[in-house]
Amino acid sequence: MKIICVNDYDDMSKKSADIVVSQIILNPESVLGLATGSTPIGMYKQLVKAYEDGHIDFEKITTFNLDEYFNIDKTNKQSYYYYMKKNLFEKVNINMENINIPNGMADNIDEECLEYEKKIRDKGGVDIQVLGIGRNGHIGFNEPDIKFEALTHMVKLDEQTIKDNSRFFDSIDEVPTTAISMGIKTIMRAKKIVLLASGKEKAECIYEAIYGNITPNLPASVLQLHPDVIFVIDKQAGSKL
Ligand code: GLP
Numbered sequence: 587m588k589i590i591c592v593n594d595y596d597d598m599s600k601k602s603a604d605i606v607v608s609q610i611i612l613n614p615e616s617v618l619g620l621a622t623g624s625t626p627i628g629m630y631k632q633l634v635k636a637y638e639d640g641h642i643d644f645e646k647i648t649t650f651n652l653d654e655y656f657n658i659d660k661t662n663k664q665s666y667y668y669y670m671k672k673n674l675f676e677k678v679n680i681n682m683e684n685i686n687i688p689n690g691m692a693d694n695i696d697e698e699c700l701e702y703e704k705k706i707r708d709k710g711g712v713d714i715q716v717l718g719i720g721r722n723g724h725i726g727f728n729e730p731d732i733k734f735e736a737l738t739h740m741v742k743l744d745e746q747t748i749k750d751n752s753r754f755f756d757s758i759d760e761v762p763t764t765a766i767s768m769g770i771k772t773i774m775r776a777k778k779i780v781l782l783a784s785g786k787e788k789a790e791c792i793y794e795a796i797y798g799n800i801t802p803n804l805p806a807s808v809l810q811l812h813p814d815v816i817f818v819i820d821k822q823a824g825s826k827l
Contacts, residue, residue, distance in 0.1 A: 588817070595784045602632075617648045618717060621782075628815045644681075646681075651685075654683060655689055678775065686702070699740070718781070725781070728773075736771060741766070741767050784819070793827060
C-alpha cells in the first residue's frame with residue numbers, strides 16, 4: 587500500500603488525476619473504474635483539463651462505474667449516470683457506447699448484476715479503479731458487514747450513508763434506500779486502485795482502513811490485501827495516521 591498525503595483538496599485532485607492520466611497515456615485503451623460522490627469532482631475537473639490541453643484522449647477508453655441508486659432513472663439529476671455525464675462524459679471525447687453504469691431501473695436486477703460482471707470480464711478487467719470512502723468505511727456502496735466475496739449486487743444503504751447523501755437531495759425521504767454496487771471482490775480484482783479522501787470527517791475511517799483490522803465491519807480495510815493500492819488523501823483526512 588502506498589499513501590500519498592497532500593496539503594488540501596486541490597492537491598488531492600491533481601495528484602489522483604495525474605495517476606489516472608499516466609494510466610491513460612500508457613494505455614489509451616484502458617478500462618477505468620469510476621466513482622461518484624463529492625470527493626472525485628475535482629479529479630474529474632483535472633481530467634477534463636488534461637483532455638482539453640491535449641494530454642489524453644478518451645476515444646478508446648472504457649469505463650465502469652462502481653454503483654447506481656436503485657429505481658432512479660438516468661435523467662434524474664441525483665442519478666450517478668447524470669453525475670458522470672455532467673462531470674466527465676459530456677466534456678471529453680469518450681464514446682458513450684463504452685461507458686457502463688449499473689442500470690438501477692433494470693427489470694431483473696440479478697440478471698443486470700451478472701451481466702455487469704460479464705461485461706467487466708469481457709473487457710479484460712478494470713485497469714485502474716478510483717474509489718472514494720464513506721464515513722463508515724464503505725467503498726462503492728459496500729456497507730459494513732458486507733461479504734468480502736460479493737460481486738456486483740443489490741445493497742441496502744446504511745442509515746449513516748442515507749443521512750450523508752441526503753445533502754444531494756431535497757429531503758432525506760427522497761434518498762433511495764437501495765442501490766446496485768460492484769462488490770468487494772469486483773473492486774479487489776482491479777489491477778490498480780486509487781482511493782481518494784479529503785476532510786477531517788474521513789480521518790477516522792482512513793485510519794481504520796490503513797491500520798485497523800481487516801474486517802467487513804470496515805469494508806475499505808480489505809484494501810490492505812490488494813497488491814497495488816494508493817491512498818491519495820489530504821492532511822485533514824490523514825490527521826489520525
Ligand atoms: C457514496 C458513494 C461512494 C462514495 C461515498 C463518499 O455513497 N456510493 O462511492 O465514495 O459515498 O462520498 P463523498 O465523496 O461525497 O464523501
